[in-house]
Amino acid sequence: MADNQWASAVTSIAPNEIRVRGYRLDELMGRVSFGEAVYLVLRGEFPGAAGGRVMEGILVASIDHGVTPPSTLSVRNAATTGAPLNACIAAGALAVNRHHGGAVEDCMRLLARGRSRVEGGESVEAAAKALVAEEKAAGRRLPGFGHRVHSDDPRSHRLLALAKEAGVAGAHVAIAEAVVAALAASGKPLPLNVDGAIAAVLADLGFVPELANGFFILARTAGWMAHVAEELTREKPMRRIDQQACAYDGPAPRGLPTR
Ligand SMILES: CC(C)(COP(=O)(O)OP(=O)(O)OC[C@H]1O[C@@H](n2cnc3c(N)ncnc32)[C@H](O)[C@@H]1OP(=O)(O)O)[C@@H](O)C(=O)NCCC(=O)NCCS
Structure with a gap:
Protein backbone atom coordinates (compact mmCIF):
# COMPACT_ATOMS: atom_id res chain seq x y z
CA MET A 1 0.00 0.00 0.00
CA ALA A 2 1.40 3.43 -0.93
CA ASP A 3 2.20 5.77 1.94
CA ASN A 4 -0.64 8.16 1.09
CA GLN A 5 -3.28 5.44 0.55
CA TRP A 6 -6.19 5.18 2.97
CA ALA A 7 -9.47 3.27 3.11
CA SER A 8 -13.15 3.97 3.70
CA ALA A 9 -15.78 1.27 4.18
CA VAL A 10 -18.85 3.52 3.85
CA THR A 11 -19.58 3.89 0.13
CA SER A 12 -17.91 2.67 -3.04
CA ILE A 13 -18.05 4.79 -6.13
CA ALA A 14 -17.41 3.53 -9.66
CA PRO A 15 -18.64 5.01 -12.93
CA ASN A 16 -22.46 4.60 -12.95
CA GLU A 17 -22.46 2.55 -9.73
CA ILE A 18 -22.81 3.83 -6.16
CA ARG A 19 -22.86 1.25 -3.37
CA VAL A 20 -23.58 2.20 0.26
CA ARG A 21 -22.16 -0.49 2.57
CA GLY A 22 -22.19 -2.77 -0.47
CA TYR A 23 -25.82 -2.12 -1.50
CA ARG A 24 -26.59 -0.35 -4.78
CA LEU A 25 -28.01 3.04 -3.88
CA ASP A 26 -30.43 3.04 -6.83
CA GLU A 27 -31.82 -0.31 -5.60
CA LEU A 28 -32.30 1.06 -2.07
CA MET A 29 -34.25 4.06 -3.39
CA GLY A 30 -38.00 3.55 -3.04
CA ARG A 31 -37.41 0.26 -1.17
CA VAL A 32 -35.97 1.27 2.20
CA SER A 33 -37.09 4.04 4.52
CA PHE A 34 -34.83 6.99 5.34
CA GLY A 35 -34.52 5.65 8.90
CA GLU A 36 -33.28 2.29 7.61
CA ALA A 37 -30.83 4.05 5.29
CA VAL A 38 -29.52 6.20 8.16
CA TYR A 39 -28.99 3.07 10.26
CA LEU A 40 -27.30 1.30 7.33
CA VAL A 41 -24.85 4.10 6.56
CA LEU A 42 -23.91 4.48 10.24
CA ARG A 43 -23.82 0.85 11.32
CA GLY A 44 -23.07 -1.01 8.11
CA GLU A 45 -26.11 -3.33 8.28
CA PHE A 46 -29.91 -2.94 8.13
CA PRO A 47 -31.77 -2.62 11.42
CA GLY A 48 -34.55 -5.04 10.42
CA ALA A 49 -38.11 -3.87 9.73
CA ALA A 50 -39.01 -3.22 13.37
CA GLY A 51 -35.71 -1.46 14.08
CA GLY A 52 -36.30 0.64 10.98
CA ARG A 53 -39.64 1.80 12.35
CA VAL A 54 -37.89 2.87 15.56
CA MET A 55 -35.30 4.83 13.55
CA GLU A 56 -38.14 6.51 11.65
CA GLY A 57 -39.79 7.32 14.98
CA ILE A 58 -36.59 9.01 16.21
CA LEU A 59 -36.33 11.13 13.08
CA VAL A 60 -40.03 12.09 12.95
CA ALA A 61 -40.03 12.94 16.69
CA SER A 62 -37.43 15.65 16.14
CA ILE A 63 -38.84 17.15 12.92
CA ASP A 64 -40.06 20.46 14.41
CA HIS A 65 -41.21 22.16 17.61
CA GLY A 66 -42.58 25.51 16.42
CA VAL A 67 -40.79 28.84 16.81
CA THR A 68 -39.78 28.53 20.47
CA PRO A 69 -36.62 26.36 20.37
CA PRO A 70 -33.39 28.38 20.54
CA SER A 71 -32.05 26.68 17.41
CA THR A 72 -35.13 27.65 15.38
CA LEU A 73 -34.85 31.23 16.62
CA SER A 74 -31.17 31.15 15.54
CA VAL A 75 -32.25 29.92 12.10
CA ARG A 76 -34.91 32.63 11.77
CA ASN A 77 -32.55 35.34 13.01
CA ALA A 78 -30.00 34.26 10.42
CA ALA A 79 -32.69 34.18 7.71
CA THR A 80 -33.87 37.69 8.52
CA THR A 81 -30.35 39.00 7.84
CA GLY A 82 -30.47 37.67 4.28
CA ALA A 83 -28.13 34.74 5.03
CA PRO A 84 -28.32 31.91 2.48
CA LEU A 85 -30.05 28.64 3.42
CA ASN A 86 -26.86 26.78 4.32
CA ALA A 87 -25.80 29.55 6.71
CA CYS A 88 -29.26 29.54 8.35
CA ILE A 89 -29.10 25.76 8.84
CA ALA A 90 -25.55 26.07 10.22
CA ALA A 91 -26.80 28.70 12.71
CA GLY A 92 -29.43 26.22 13.90
CA ALA A 93 -26.95 23.36 14.17
CA LEU A 94 -24.58 25.55 16.21
CA ALA A 95 -27.42 26.24 18.68
CA VAL A 96 -27.94 22.53 19.41
CA ASN A 97 -26.12 22.03 22.67
CA ARG A 98 -26.26 20.63 26.17
CA HIS A 99 -29.50 22.39 27.16
CA HIS A 100 -31.38 22.09 23.86
CA GLY A 101 -31.46 19.15 21.45
CA GLY A 102 -27.98 18.15 22.54
CA ALA A 212 -26.05 10.98 19.44
CA ASN A 213 -26.63 14.68 18.88
CA GLY A 214 -26.41 14.23 15.13
CA PHE A 215 -29.83 12.57 14.99
CA PHE A 216 -31.58 15.67 16.30
CA ILE A 217 -29.74 17.93 13.82
CA LEU A 218 -30.46 15.50 10.98
CA ALA A 219 -34.20 15.50 11.63
CA ARG A 220 -34.62 19.14 12.70
CA THR A 221 -32.92 20.34 9.49
CA ALA A 222 -36.25 19.71 7.70
CA GLY A 223 -38.11 21.85 10.24
CA TRP A 224 -35.46 24.57 10.01
CA MET A 225 -35.88 24.62 6.20
CA ALA A 226 -39.62 25.23 6.68
CA HIS A 227 -38.86 28.13 9.05
CA VAL A 228 -36.38 29.67 6.59
CA ALA A 229 -38.95 29.40 3.81
CA GLU A 230 -41.60 31.04 6.00
CA GLU A 231 -39.25 33.80 7.12
CA LEU A 232 -38.39 34.60 3.49
CA THR A 233 -41.97 34.54 2.20
CA ARG A 234 -43.93 36.04 5.10
CA GLU A 235 -41.60 38.42 6.94
CA LYS A 236 -39.57 41.48 6.14
CA PRO A 237 -35.77 41.55 6.44
CA MET A 238 -34.05 42.62 9.66
CA ARG A 239 -37.15 42.27 11.81
CA ARG A 240 -37.04 41.97 15.58
CA ILE A 241 -38.11 38.40 16.41
CA ASP A 242 -40.16 37.97 19.57
CA GLN A 243 -41.13 34.33 20.04
CA GLN A 244 -43.89 35.29 22.50
CA ALA A 245 -45.56 37.45 19.83
CA CYS A 246 -45.98 34.55 17.39
CA ALA A 247 -49.49 33.14 16.87
CA TYR A 248 -49.98 29.85 15.04
CA ASP A 249 -52.18 30.26 11.94
CA GLY A 250 -51.61 26.92 10.17
CA PRO A 251 -54.14 24.12 9.66
CA ALA A 252 -56.51 23.27 12.52
CA PRO A 253 -55.87 19.90 14.20
CA ARG A 254 -56.65 17.08 11.75
CA GLY A 255 -56.44 13.30 11.59
CA LEU A 256 -53.91 11.38 9.55
CA PRO A 257 -54.80 10.78 5.89
CA THR A 258 -55.84 7.20 5.16
CA ARG A 259 -53.29 5.29 3.08
C1 LIG B 1 -35.15 21.73 29.41
C2 LIG B 1 -35.04 22.58 30.67
C3 LIG B 1 -34.04 23.72 30.41
C4 LIG B 1 -36.40 23.14 30.98
O1 LIG B 1 -36.33 23.77 32.18
P1 LIG B 1 -37.60 24.56 32.80
O2 LIG B 1 -38.80 23.70 32.75
O3 LIG B 1 -37.66 25.87 32.14
O4 LIG B 1 -37.26 24.60 34.27
P2 LIG B 1 -36.43 25.67 35.10
O5 LIG B 1 -35.09 25.93 34.48
O6 LIG B 1 -37.28 26.86 35.39
O7 LIG B 1 -36.25 24.80 36.42
C5 LIG B 1 -37.34 24.53 37.29
C6 LIG B 1 -36.85 23.65 38.42
O8 LIG B 1 -36.72 22.31 37.96
C7 LIG B 1 -35.37 21.88 38.09
N1 LIG B 1 -35.03 21.09 36.92
C8 LIG B 1 -35.45 21.27 35.66
N2 LIG B 1 -34.92 20.35 34.86
C9 LIG B 1 -34.16 19.57 35.64
C10 LIG B 1 -33.36 18.44 35.39
N3 LIG B 1 -33.24 17.94 34.13
N4 LIG B 1 -32.73 17.86 36.41
C11 LIG B 1 -32.85 18.35 37.66
N5 LIG B 1 -33.59 19.41 37.98
C12 LIG B 1 -34.24 20.03 36.97
C13 LIG B 1 -34.55 23.17 38.17
O9 LIG B 1 -33.34 22.97 38.83
C14 LIG B 1 -35.48 24.06 38.93
O10 LIG B 1 -35.44 23.72 40.30
P3 LIG B 1 -35.70 24.82 41.43
O11 LIG B 1 -37.11 25.30 41.22
O12 LIG B 1 -35.52 24.05 42.70
O13 LIG B 1 -34.68 25.88 41.20
C15 LIG B 1 -34.55 21.75 31.89
O14 LIG B 1 -35.51 20.79 32.22
C16 LIG B 1 -33.19 21.09 31.66
O15 LIG B 1 -32.16 21.75 31.81
N6 LIG B 1 -33.20 19.77 31.30
C17 LIG B 1 -31.96 19.08 31.09
C18 LIG B 1 -31.43 19.37 29.69
C19 LIG B 1 -32.30 18.73 28.64
O16 LIG B 1 -32.72 17.59 28.77
N7 LIG B 1 -32.53 19.47 27.57
C20 LIG B 1 -33.31 18.98 26.43
C21 LIG B 1 -34.69 19.60 26.41
S1 LIG B 1 -35.71 18.88 25.13
Whole structure:
Protein backbone atom coordinates (compact mmCIF):
# COMPACT_ATOMS: atom_id res chain seq x y z
CA MET A 1 0.00 0.00 0.00
CA ALA A 2 1.40 3.43 -0.93
CA ASP A 3 2.20 5.77 1.94
CA ASN A 4 -0.64 8.16 1.09
CA GLN A 5 -3.28 5.44 0.55
CA TRP A 6 -6.19 5.18 2.97
CA ALA A 7 -9.47 3.27 3.11
CA SER A 8 -13.15 3.97 3.70
CA ALA A 9 -15.78 1.27 4.18
CA VAL A 10 -18.85 3.52 3.85
CA THR A 11 -19.58 3.89 0.13
CA SER A 12 -17.91 2.67 -3.04
CA ILE A 13 -18.05 4.79 -6.13
CA ALA A 14 -17.41 3.53 -9.66
CA PRO A 15 -18.64 5.01 -12.93
CA ASN A 16 -22.46 4.60 -12.95
CA GLU A 17 -22.46 2.55 -9.73
CA ILE A 18 -22.81 3.83 -6.16
CA ARG A 19 -22.86 1.25 -3.37
CA VAL A 20 -23.58 2.20 0.26
CA ARG A 21 -22.16 -0.49 2.57
CA GLY A 22 -22.19 -2.77 -0.47
CA TYR A 23 -25.82 -2.12 -1.50
CA ARG A 24 -26.59 -0.35 -4.78
CA LEU A 25 -28.01 3.04 -3.88
CA ASP A 26 -30.43 3.04 -6.83
CA GLU A 27 -31.82 -0.31 -5.60
CA LEU A 28 -32.30 1.06 -2.07
CA MET A 29 -34.25 4.06 -3.39
CA GLY A 30 -38.00 3.55 -3.04
CA ARG A 31 -37.41 0.26 -1.17
CA VAL A 32 -35.97 1.27 2.20
CA SER A 33 -37.09 4.04 4.52
CA PHE A 34 -34.83 6.99 5.34
CA GLY A 35 -34.52 5.65 8.90
CA GLU A 36 -33.28 2.29 7.61
CA ALA A 37 -30.83 4.05 5.29
CA VAL A 38 -29.52 6.20 8.16
CA TYR A 39 -28.99 3.07 10.26
CA LEU A 40 -27.30 1.30 7.33
CA VAL A 41 -24.85 4.10 6.56
CA LEU A 42 -23.91 4.48 10.24
CA ARG A 43 -23.82 0.85 11.32
CA GLY A 44 -23.07 -1.01 8.11
CA GLU A 45 -26.11 -3.33 8.28
CA PHE A 46 -29.91 -2.94 8.13
CA PRO A 47 -31.77 -2.62 11.42
CA GLY A 48 -34.55 -5.04 10.42
CA ALA A 49 -38.11 -3.87 9.73
CA ALA A 50 -39.01 -3.22 13.37
CA GLY A 51 -35.71 -1.46 14.08
CA GLY A 52 -36.30 0.64 10.98
CA ARG A 53 -39.64 1.80 12.35
CA VAL A 54 -37.89 2.87 15.56
CA MET A 55 -35.30 4.83 13.55
CA GLU A 56 -38.14 6.51 11.65
CA GLY A 57 -39.79 7.32 14.98
CA ILE A 58 -36.59 9.01 16.21
CA LEU A 59 -36.33 11.13 13.08
CA VAL A 60 -40.03 12.09 12.95
CA ALA A 61 -40.03 12.94 16.69
CA SER A 62 -37.43 15.65 16.14
CA ILE A 63 -38.84 17.15 12.92
CA ASP A 64 -40.06 20.46 14.41
CA HIS A 65 -41.21 22.16 17.61
CA GLY A 66 -42.58 25.51 16.42
CA VAL A 67 -40.79 28.84 16.81
CA THR A 68 -39.78 28.53 20.47
CA PRO A 69 -36.62 26.36 20.37
CA PRO A 70 -33.39 28.38 20.54
CA SER A 71 -32.05 26.68 17.41
CA THR A 72 -35.13 27.65 15.38
CA LEU A 73 -34.85 31.23 16.62
CA SER A 74 -31.17 31.15 15.54
CA VAL A 75 -32.25 29.92 12.10
CA ARG A 76 -34.91 32.63 11.77
CA ASN A 77 -32.55 35.34 13.01
CA ALA A 78 -30.00 34.26 10.42
CA ALA A 79 -32.69 34.18 7.71
CA THR A 80 -33.87 37.69 8.52
CA THR A 81 -30.35 39.00 7.84
CA GLY A 82 -30.47 37.67 4.28
CA ALA A 83 -28.13 34.74 5.03
CA PRO A 84 -28.32 31.91 2.48
CA LEU A 85 -30.05 28.64 3.42
CA ASN A 86 -26.86 26.78 4.32
CA ALA A 87 -25.80 29.55 6.71
CA CYS A 88 -29.26 29.54 8.35
CA ILE A 89 -29.10 25.76 8.84
CA ALA A 90 -25.55 26.07 10.22
CA ALA A 91 -26.80 28.70 12.71
CA GLY A 92 -29.43 26.22 13.90
CA ALA A 93 -26.95 23.36 14.17
CA LEU A 94 -24.58 25.55 16.21
CA ALA A 95 -27.42 26.24 18.68
CA VAL A 96 -27.94 22.53 19.41
CA ASN A 97 -26.12 22.03 22.67
CA ARG A 98 -26.26 20.63 26.17
CA HIS A 99 -29.50 22.39 27.16
CA HIS A 100 -31.38 22.09 23.86
CA GLY A 101 -31.46 19.15 21.45
CA GLY A 102 -27.98 18.15 22.54
CA ALA A 103 -28.91 16.45 25.78
CA VAL A 104 -29.02 13.12 23.91
CA GLU A 105 -25.29 12.43 24.27
CA ASP A 106 -25.15 13.41 27.95
CA CYS A 107 -28.26 11.35 28.66
CA MET A 108 -26.77 8.31 26.94
CA ARG A 109 -23.73 8.63 29.20
CA LEU A 110 -25.99 8.98 32.26
CA LEU A 111 -28.00 5.89 31.31
CA ALA A 112 -24.76 3.97 30.67
CA ARG A 113 -23.74 4.75 34.26
CA GLY A 114 -27.08 3.31 35.36
CA ARG A 115 -26.57 0.22 33.21
CA SER A 116 -23.14 -0.38 34.81
CA ARG A 117 -24.77 -0.25 38.23
CA VAL A 118 -27.41 -2.78 37.13
CA GLU A 119 -24.71 -5.02 35.65
CA GLY A 120 -22.96 -4.73 39.00
CA GLY A 121 -26.00 -6.22 40.70
CA GLU A 122 -28.19 -3.26 41.65
CA SER A 123 -31.88 -3.27 40.77
CA VAL A 124 -33.03 -0.88 38.02
CA GLU A 125 -34.92 1.12 40.65
CA ALA A 126 -31.90 1.42 42.97
CA ALA A 127 -29.64 2.40 40.07
CA ALA A 128 -32.11 5.12 38.99
CA LYS A 129 -32.38 6.45 42.52
CA ALA A 130 -28.59 6.58 42.79
CA LEU A 131 -28.29 8.50 39.51
CA VAL A 132 -30.81 11.10 40.71
CA ALA A 133 -28.97 11.44 44.03
CA GLU A 134 -25.54 11.69 42.38
CA GLU A 135 -26.62 14.39 39.95
CA LYS A 136 -28.34 16.33 42.70
CA ALA A 137 -25.26 16.12 44.95
CA ALA A 138 -23.09 17.36 42.06
CA GLY A 139 -25.50 20.25 41.41
CA ARG A 140 -26.16 19.02 37.86
CA ARG A 141 -29.43 18.77 35.97
CA LEU A 142 -30.34 15.33 34.71
CA PRO A 143 -29.85 15.47 30.92
CA GLY A 144 -32.91 14.23 29.03
CA PHE A 145 -35.38 15.12 31.77
CA GLY A 146 -37.59 18.20 32.13
CA HIS A 147 -39.16 20.43 29.51
CA ARG A 148 -40.08 24.10 29.31
CA VAL A 149 -43.51 23.37 27.81
CA HIS A 150 -44.44 19.73 28.34
CA SER A 151 -45.04 18.14 31.72
CA ASP A 152 -45.58 14.79 29.96
CA ASP A 153 -43.81 14.75 26.58
CA PRO A 154 -46.02 12.83 24.09
CA ARG A 155 -43.02 12.13 21.83
CA SER A 156 -41.21 10.22 24.55
CA HIS A 157 -44.18 7.95 25.28
CA ARG A 158 -44.62 7.11 21.62
CA LEU A 159 -40.92 6.47 21.01
CA LEU A 160 -40.58 4.15 23.99
CA ALA A 161 -43.76 2.35 22.89
CA LEU A 162 -42.33 1.90 19.38
CA ALA A 163 -39.08 0.55 20.83
CA LYS A 164 -41.01 -1.90 23.01
CA GLU A 165 -43.22 -3.02 20.10
CA ALA A 166 -40.07 -3.56 18.02
CA GLY A 167 -38.42 -5.58 20.79
CA VAL A 168 -35.41 -3.25 20.95
CA ALA A 169 -36.16 -1.64 24.33
CA GLY A 170 -33.63 -2.85 26.87
CA ALA A 171 -31.74 -1.76 29.97
CA HIS A 172 -31.43 1.92 28.97
CA VAL A 173 -35.16 2.36 28.37
CA ALA A 174 -35.88 0.62 31.68
CA ILE A 175 -33.44 2.90 33.54
CA ALA A 176 -34.86 6.05 31.89
CA GLU A 177 -38.37 5.05 33.02
CA ALA A 178 -37.08 4.27 36.50
CA VAL A 179 -35.42 7.71 36.70
CA VAL A 180 -38.81 9.32 35.93
CA ALA A 181 -40.33 7.27 38.77
CA ALA A 182 -37.42 8.13 41.13
CA LEU A 183 -37.81 11.85 40.37
CA ALA A 184 -41.56 11.68 41.04
CA ALA A 185 -40.93 9.82 44.32
CA SER A 186 -38.38 12.46 45.33
CA GLY A 187 -41.09 15.12 45.06
CA LYS A 188 -39.53 16.70 41.94
CA PRO A 189 -41.44 15.15 39.03
CA LEU A 190 -39.83 15.75 35.64
CA PRO A 191 -40.84 14.14 32.35
CA LEU A 192 -38.50 12.17 30.13
CA ASN A 193 -38.07 14.66 27.28
CA VAL A 194 -37.60 13.76 23.63
CA ASP A 195 -33.79 13.98 23.94
CA GLY A 196 -33.93 11.52 26.83
CA ALA A 197 -36.23 9.11 25.00
CA ILE A 198 -34.01 9.22 21.90
CA ALA A 199 -30.96 8.65 24.12
CA ALA A 200 -32.50 5.59 25.77
CA VAL A 201 -33.56 4.06 22.46
CA LEU A 202 -30.28 4.84 20.64
CA ALA A 203 -28.36 3.27 23.51
CA ASP A 204 -30.53 0.15 23.39
CA LEU A 205 -29.98 0.02 19.62
CA GLY A 206 -26.23 0.00 20.31
CA PHE A 207 -25.27 3.46 19.02
CA VAL A 208 -22.26 5.23 20.54
CA PRO A 209 -22.89 8.50 22.45
CA GLU A 210 -20.45 10.42 20.24
CA LEU A 211 -22.94 10.31 17.35
CA ALA A 212 -26.05 10.98 19.44
CA ASN A 213 -26.63 14.68 18.88
CA GLY A 214 -26.41 14.23 15.13
CA PHE A 215 -29.83 12.57 14.99
CA PHE A 216 -31.58 15.67 16.30
CA ILE A 217 -29.74 17.93 13.82
CA LEU A 218 -30.46 15.50 10.98
CA ALA A 219 -34.20 15.50 11.63
CA ARG A 220 -34.62 19.14 12.70
CA THR A 221 -32.92 20.34 9.49
CA ALA A 222 -36.25 19.71 7.70
CA GLY A 223 -38.11 21.85 10.24
CA TRP A 224 -35.46 24.57 10.01
CA MET A 225 -35.88 24.62 6.20
CA ALA A 226 -39.62 25.23 6.68
CA HIS A 227 -38.86 28.13 9.05
CA VAL A 228 -36.38 29.67 6.59
CA ALA A 229 -38.95 29.40 3.81
CA GLU A 230 -41.60 31.04 6.00
CA GLU A 231 -39.25 33.80 7.12
CA LEU A 232 -38.39 34.60 3.49
CA THR A 233 -41.97 34.54 2.20
CA ARG A 234 -43.93 36.04 5.10
CA GLU A 235 -41.60 38.42 6.94
CA LYS A 236 -39.57 41.48 6.14
CA PRO A 237 -35.77 41.55 6.44
CA MET A 238 -34.05 42.62 9.66
CA ARG A 239 -37.15 42.27 11.81
CA ARG A 240 -37.04 41.97 15.58
CA ILE A 241 -38.11 38.40 16.41
CA ASP A 242 -40.16 37.97 19.57
CA GLN A 243 -41.13 34.33 20.04
CA GLN A 244 -43.89 35.29 22.50
CA ALA A 245 -45.56 37.45 19.83
CA CYS A 246 -45.98 34.55 17.39
CA ALA A 247 -49.49 33.14 16.87
CA TYR A 248 -49.98 29.85 15.04
CA ASP A 249 -52.18 30.26 11.94
CA GLY A 250 -51.61 26.92 10.17
CA PRO A 251 -54.14 24.12 9.66
CA ALA A 252 -56.51 23.27 12.52
CA PRO A 253 -55.87 19.90 14.20
CA ARG A 254 -56.65 17.08 11.75
CA GLY A 255 -56.44 13.30 11.59
CA LEU A 256 -53.91 11.38 9.55
CA PRO A 257 -54.80 10.78 5.89
CA THR A 258 -55.84 7.20 5.16
CA ARG A 259 -53.29 5.29 3.08
C1 LIG B 1 -35.15 21.73 29.41
C2 LIG B 1 -35.04 22.58 30.67
C3 LIG B 1 -34.04 23.72 30.41
C4 LIG B 1 -36.40 23.14 30.98
O1 LIG B 1 -36.33 23.77 32.18
P1 LIG B 1 -37.60 24.56 32.80
O2 LIG B 1 -38.80 23.70 32.75
O3 LIG B 1 -37.66 25.87 32.14
O4 LIG B 1 -37.26 24.60 34.27
P2 LIG B 1 -36.43 25.67 35.10
O5 LIG B 1 -35.09 25.93 34.48
O6 LIG B 1 -37.28 26.86 35.39
O7 LIG B 1 -36.25 24.80 36.42
C5 LIG B 1 -37.34 24.53 37.29
C6 LIG B 1 -36.85 23.65 38.42
O8 LIG B 1 -36.72 22.31 37.96
C7 LIG B 1 -35.37 21.88 38.09
N1 LIG B 1 -35.03 21.09 36.92
C8 LIG B 1 -35.45 21.27 35.66
N2 LIG B 1 -34.92 20.35 34.86
C9 LIG B 1 -34.16 19.57 35.64
C10 LIG B 1 -33.36 18.44 35.39
N3 LIG B 1 -33.24 17.94 34.13
N4 LIG B 1 -32.73 17.86 36.41
C11 LIG B 1 -32.85 18.35 37.66
N5 LIG B 1 -33.59 19.41 37.98
C12 LIG B 1 -34.24 20.03 36.97
C13 LIG B 1 -34.55 23.17 38.17
O9 LIG B 1 -33.34 22.97 38.83
C14 LIG B 1 -35.48 24.06 38.93
O10 LIG B 1 -35.44 23.72 40.30
P3 LIG B 1 -35.70 24.82 41.43
O11 LIG B 1 -37.11 25.30 41.22
O12 LIG B 1 -35.52 24.05 42.70
O13 LIG B 1 -34.68 25.88 41.20
C15 LIG B 1 -34.55 21.75 31.89
O14 LIG B 1 -35.51 20.79 32.22
C16 LIG B 1 -33.19 21.09 31.66
O15 LIG B 1 -32.16 21.75 31.81
N6 LIG B 1 -33.20 19.77 31.30
C17 LIG B 1 -31.96 19.08 31.09
C18 LIG B 1 -31.43 19.37 29.69
C19 LIG B 1 -32.30 18.73 28.64
O16 LIG B 1 -32.72 17.59 28.77
N7 LIG B 1 -32.53 19.47 27.57
C20 LIG B 1 -33.31 18.98 26.43
C21 LIG B 1 -34.69 19.60 26.41
S1 LIG B 1 -35.71 18.88 25.13
